[in-house]
Amino acid sequence: MANNFEYLRPTTMGEAVDMKSSHGARAQFWAGGTDMMLQWKAGITDFDYCIDLTYVPDLDQIALDGDQLRIGAMATLDDLDLQSGLHPLTEALGETARMMCTKQTRTLATIGGNLCNASPSADLSPPLAAMGAQARILGPDGERTIPLTEFFTGVRKTALADGEMLTEIVVPDVGGDVAASYNRVARTVVDIALVSSAAFIKLDSSGKITKAGVALGAVAPTVVRVNKAEDLLIGCSLKEAANGVANKAGEHAIATANAITDIRASKEYRTDMTSVLTQRAIGRCVAILEGNG
Amino acid sequence: MGVHHMPKKLKVVGKDVPVLDAREKVTGALEYGVDYAVPKMVHGKILRSTIPHGRIKSIDSSKAEALPGVLGVVTHEDSPDLDWIGVWDNYRGKVLDGIARFVGDEVAAVAATTEKIAEQALALIEVEYEVLPAVLDVRKALLDDAPQVREEGNVRDEYRVVWGDGKTGEDESDHIVELEIQFKAQNYAGIGRNACICDWNGEKVTMWTSSQTPSELQSGIHQAFGIPMSSVRVVALPSGCSFGLWWSNNFMMLTAMLAKKIRKPVKIELTSQECMAAVKRRHIEITTGRMGVSNDGQITLADFSHLMDNGAYGFKTDVYFFCCDLWGGAKNGDYRVRGVSTNLVTSGCMRAVGDITMGLAVERLADMCAEKVNIDPVDFRMKNQIKSGQQLRMQEPRQHMKGTLTEYVDKLTDVQKEGWPEMFHLSSGSTHELLRQGAEKFRFKERWKGWGKPSSVNGSKHRGIGVGTGAHCCGVEFGGNTSSVVRVNHDGSVNVFSSCGRQGQGSETTLSQVAAEELGVSLDMVNIVTGDTDAMPWSSGSSASTTMFRTGWATRAAAKDAKKQILRIAAIEYFDSDDPETLDIQDGIIRSQNPEDNRNVSLEEMMNVLCSDSLAQTTVITGRPDEVMPPTIAFARQWAAQFTEVEVDVETGEIRILEFLAGQDSGTVVNPKVLKNQVIGGAICGAGFALYEGIEFDENDGRVLNDGLLDYKLLRTGDFPSDAEVFFVESPDPVGPFGARGAGESPAAAAAPAICQAVYNAIGVWVDVPMTPEAVIRALNER
Amino acid sequence: MYKLNVNGTSYEIDITASESLSDVLRDRLGLLGVKVSCGEGECGSCTVLVDGKPETSCLKLGRQAEGQEITTIEGMGTYDDLHPIQEAYIEEQGFQCGFCTPGFIMATKAFLDSNPNPTEEEASEAMSGNICRCGAHPYIVKSVLKAAEKIRG
Structure with missing residues (x-):
């Protein structure tokens, strides 16, 4: 066990950012703490100041704001589950949340924490990336918004600069006919994803796909989008997407994957599964939009 | 005279009473090792090796000792020059001997005022190793030029069971199938961890820890420190699930070393990681086998060679597995088993040792044979598995201190052996009735589509059914000695003193039921002491299904002896009779068995009068076994047959268990709730082994990589059908207490083959365990 | 403080x-x-x-x-005055060694508070956040269902 740390408790976002700025790399934001506690106990991460965000208000909202879906960084995975009924996309995100850790850890673990931990196998990254989610970041110099795919820069690495904190995830343009699906392979009912894939589809009024997202988890240092699969889907009808295009999208997923072998699964298995899971994710989106979800 | 009669009607045995500590468990009040504390207690931590094999050249603890709050450090230099032997002849050697034999091996220990200071002190101990070559591969450890892990060498003697003739078997075979399976090591992965507190006060040593084998631990301390057993008191606390993990472990000896050095009570509490990577685990096992079958479905040849790695301090030798008996209908058999040391964490007997591994290999080959001759798995088992009364394939356990069993038994008088089952013949039960009833309940024949044929296909989801069988012993002699004492107090209440474990198997309840039944008192009058070696007679404790069968027998014999003494006194004092045989105790009342005779006296009244007689100096009645128990290894087995349906996703390799039916023949059921839990618990242990469980060792230094539950996957409620059912076949045993036998292992052994067979039927290929999604896809691709 | x-x-x-x-x-x-x-x-x-x-x-x-x-x-309940969930765990013997039991009972409480009349499947899924290594799984689920029944009265 590592040494003790000093506990800081900001009560506003500004205060939190100030604390982080003044202590720099020796300070660590503490959200739900479910990853931090383990990493700190194991000595993987070491810091002198723990900035507990529990008491910062207004960071835990999940709400529709016009055609945006806004998810506060301190909303828990359990909140995400409980808010499933809000929108077709929260339905998919809630289903994803229910696959993650356990009920009694989901009540602690936050969405922001999960994303800032930047694990390659994080379950929320693929569906959010496929939806084109953006990360809102607050820092000493003010606020900026970047695509979630750019938020992750490597294994356990993010684009957060010194003093910056993730405040919110924004999914733009969620109006109209949209659907998303996250699929993964796991061992027991509670597990880390061995490999995963998510799809997002938006239809125009004529029933053609106008927007598509396909993203893979646990096959690269960060979540990766399968642009070629997305390009294929755009302009298709749901029928075309389900018949043939999904299959080709799967092949593109295999080509995009850059998996490694570890104790959970081999590179080969992970790579092969991206195709199956991508096809299933697209198939599920189609089924939802056809009213059979 | 070791065979007790079976009463017509049982009053306490067979009742579904809640376990005695149920209220403590559901209120969180039951104290386990980690919860226990004593006054003035300080805290210890263990320094563990970072290399797989090395001799300590120097160890400097001066900086650690200088840290404020540190009370003492022990290293191999403090270790007594004495060997201690654990349960089942596991030769640990000295507590510390200056050699590290695996990553995580104990090197030194620190005591300090707080756990945190002790932990900080560990980092200040400087160890210089002479690095020795390590052997991390089981097969390589067999080679003559392999690095030797132990002074005794790596390779233990082979145990062999032979019947018939291999050459004849080959000639008689119409088909011969072969396989080799390497089984990953299963982790005990107990929920609950463990802690040990030791107080070395003057010449008296007291230890509190969770253990299944309190007396063996007492013996271990006696051996390791060269002090009389009378000076050693072990108070065994309940443990979390154990499966053989918490017997007598070397970290307990290290706690004693610290306590001796600093003369204060010391507590060492293990972390989950230590429990999962540095104590014990199941062996890595490799089975190579051939099986022959004739076209009429008769197994003609069973030829198996089995290798198991002992890790650093395991000493598995003289091993014998009961799958040989289970498939005893084979005409010719040759089973060979060897243990070999490696520089991996110690392995030990885990639930259903050998029968979950080698037994699975035997079942697999039998299934392959059955397919060759196109007989379904139920019929094939019925044709080739042993039946009650038949000769067991096991003949003699290997040499031991008292000679062979036969020699030992031959020395007994005919009176002592009166009514004994025939040696090396199966006394009771078999899989046959389980298979018959199970197949009917499961509608197996209707649902069976043929070998390698799914019962249904829906897109990528293929379903298949399967059946598996398992067997194990009911205690083992010479190493499994046991006893029990029953004391009747002057209020008519009863104490049972019996050294066994409380790891959730419910023995304290079932043994109490046995004592209450035999004595004729209600269960609430019985209080059992299972953990305090100052009170109990020595017993090898709870392992190898000794407790219900052998300790239960001893408990019944002790109760019988107490009852005999009570009735002798009662006959004279209350019934003007010199024939105690005419009396009986029912519901705590002593009565004549003659219905015309209405005289009676309560046990309480008689005991009270007895205790008040100051001249007699008999204040309590103490019963003990005064008969010889037949050697159970020579006739008693437990049986399981299980049926399952699984669904395999052929695109991802994921497997779901949809349906589970577990049949169990453990003789008379003493407590249905307790036994059902044992059976389903065993099945889930076996299912975990079949699907996900296996330790991953670092290929370079042998450390355990998945030393937490994040990556050592255990089945949860959602992974196993909630409507799984258990049924019992109660073939009463002529020797076991009220006809009961053992239970814990056979259900674990039956589950894996049932699931494997169901997967084979679903997808048409055999998958080696653990059948992870990836393993399934690999097997499908290799087809 | x-x-x-x-x-x-x-x-x-x-x-x-x-x-x-x-x-x-x-x-x-x-x-x-x-x-x-x-x-x-x-x-x-x-x-x-x-x-x-x-x-x-x-x-x-x-x-x-x-x-x-x-x-x-x-x-929750006391030794002499058990909570219905605790009674149900005893009646169905939804435990063996008992180490995980307090955690299961607390998870059951939270689950039944939000879903007082669960199906077997829901109960099985809800209890998957805890691990019973002894393997009392079906009896744990039965305990949850029985507790629900008791609480509903």
Whole structure:
């Protein structure tokens, strides 16, 4: 066990950012703490100041704001589950949340924490990336918004600069006919994803796909989008997407994957599964939009 | 005279009473090792090796000792020059001997005022190793030029069971199938961890820890420190699930070393990681086998060679597995088993040792044979598995201190052996009735589509059914000695003193039921002491299904002896009779068995009068076994047959268990709730082994990589059908207490083959365990 | 000093910065029914209710619980007056060694509070946040269903 740390408790976002700025790399934001506690106990991460965000208000909202879906960084995975009924996309995100850790850890673990931990196998990254989610970041110099795919820069690495904190995830343009699906392979009912894939589809009024997202988890240092699969889907009808295009999208997923072998699964298995899971994710989106979800 | 009669009607045995500590468990009040504390207690931590094999050249603890709050450090230099032997002849050697034999091996220990200071002190101990070559591969450890892990060498003697003739078997075979399976090591992965507190006060040593084998631990301390057993008191606390993990472990000896050095009570509490990577685990096992079958479905040849790695301090030798008996209908058999040391964490007997591994290999080959001759798995088992009364394939356990069993038994008088089952013949039960009833309940024949044929296909989801069988012993002699004492107090209440474990198997309840039944008192009058070696007679404790069968027998014999003494006194004092045989105790009342005779006296009244007689100096009645128990290894087995349906996703390799039916023949059921839990618990242990469980060792230094539950996957409620059912076949045993036998292992052994067979039927290929999604896809691709 | 509300009683405790809630409950308040096994949020043995929600107390900082209502197994029934959930676990024997049992019972409480009339499948899924290595799985699910029945009356 590592040494003790000093506990800081900001009560506003500004205060939190100030604390982080003044202590720099020796300070660590503490959200739900479910990853931090383990990493700190194991000595993987070491810091002198723990900035507990529990008491910062207004960071835990999940709400529709016009055609945006806004998810506060301190909303828990359990909140995400409980808010499933809000929108077709929260339905998919809630289903994803229910696959993650356990009920009694989901009540602690936050969405922001999960994303800032930047694990390659994080379950929320693929569906959010496929939806084109953006990360809102607050820092000493003010606020900026970047695509979630750019938020992750490597294994356990993010684009957060010194003093910056993730405040919110924004999914733009969620109006109209949209659907998303996250699929993964796991061992027991509670597990880390061995490999995963998510799809997002938006239809125009004529029933053609106008927007598509396909993203893979646990096959690269960060979540990766399968642009070629997305390009294929755009302009298709749901029928075309389900018949043939999904299959080709799967092949593109295999080509995009850059998996490694570890104790959970081999590179080969992970790579092969991206195709199956991508096809299933697209198939599920189609089924939802056809009213059979 | 070791065979007790079976009463017509049982009053306490067979009742579904809640376990005695149920209220403590559901209120969180039951104290386990980690919860226990004593006054003035300080805290210890263990320094563990970072290399797989090395001799300590120097160890400097001066900086650690200088840290404020540190009370003492022990290293191999403090270790007594004495060997201690654990349960089942596991030769640990000295507590510390200056050699590290695996990553995580104990090197030194620190005591300090707080756990945190002790932990900080560990980092200040400087160890210089002479690095020795390590052997991390089981097969390589067999080679003559392999690095030797132990002074005794790596390779233990082979145990062999032979019947018939291999050459004849080959000639008689119409088909011969072969396989080799390497089984990953299963982790005990107990929920609950463990802690040990030791107080070395003057010449008296007291230890509190969770253990299944309190007396063996007492013996271990006696051996390791060269002090009389009378000076050693072990108070065994309940443990979390154990499966053989918490017997007598070397970290307990290290706690004693610290306590001796600093003369204060010391507590060492293990972390989950230590429990999962540095104590014990199941062996890595490799089975190579051939099986022959004739076209009429008769197994003609069973030829198996089995290798198991002992890790650093395991000493598995003289091993014998009961799958040989289970498939005893084979005409010719040759089973060979060897243990070999490696520089991996110690392995030990885990639930259903050998029968979950080698037994699975035997079942697999039998299934392959059955397919060759196109007989379904139920019929094939019925044709080739042993039946009650038949000769067991096991003949003699290997040499031991008292000679062979036969020699030992031959020395007994005919009176002592009166009514004994025939040696090396199966006394009771078999899989046959389980298979018959199970197949009917499961509608197996209707649902069976043929070998390698799914019962249904829906897109990528293929379903298949399967059946598996398992067997194990009911205690083992010479190493499994046991006893029990029953004391009747002057209020008519009863104490049972019996050294066994409380790891959730419910023995304290079932043994109490046995004592209450035999004595004729209600269960609430019985209080059992299972953990305090100052009170109990020595017993090898709870392992190898000794407790219900052998300790239960001893408990019944002790109760019988107490009852005999009570009735002798009662006959004279209350019934003007010199024939105690005419009396009986029912519901705590002593009565004549003659219905015309209405005289009676309560046990309480008689005991009270007895205790008040100051001249007699008999204040309590103490019963003990005064008969010889037949050697159970020579006739008693437990049986399981299980049926399952699984669904395999052929695109991802994921497997779901949809349906589970577990049949169990453990003789008379003493407590249905307790036994059902044992059976389903065993099945889930076996299912975990079949699907996900296996330790991953670092290929370079042998450390355990998945030393937490994040990556050592255990089945949860959602992974196993909630409507799984258990049924019992109660073939009463002529020797076991009220006809009961053992239970814990056979259900674990039956589950894996049932699931494997169901997967084979679903997808048409055999998958080696653990059948992870990836393993399934690999097997499908290799087809 | 930090104020914690545990089982209806308010405590002022000098919680150190890195102390987990489970350590505070066990070491400071002597609530040994809060069992800690894996220490990594997998086994659920340390489950307590925080403002009615189940939480793995080994992963939460003690200080993070300030001002929240905490319920441990000690806040359920007593030896002589069991909670219906505890009675149900005894009747169905939804345990073996009992180490994981307080965690299961707390998870059951939270689950039945939100779903008083669950199906077997829902109960099975809900109990998957805890691990029983002894393998009492079907009997745990039966305990949950029986508890639901008892509570519904």
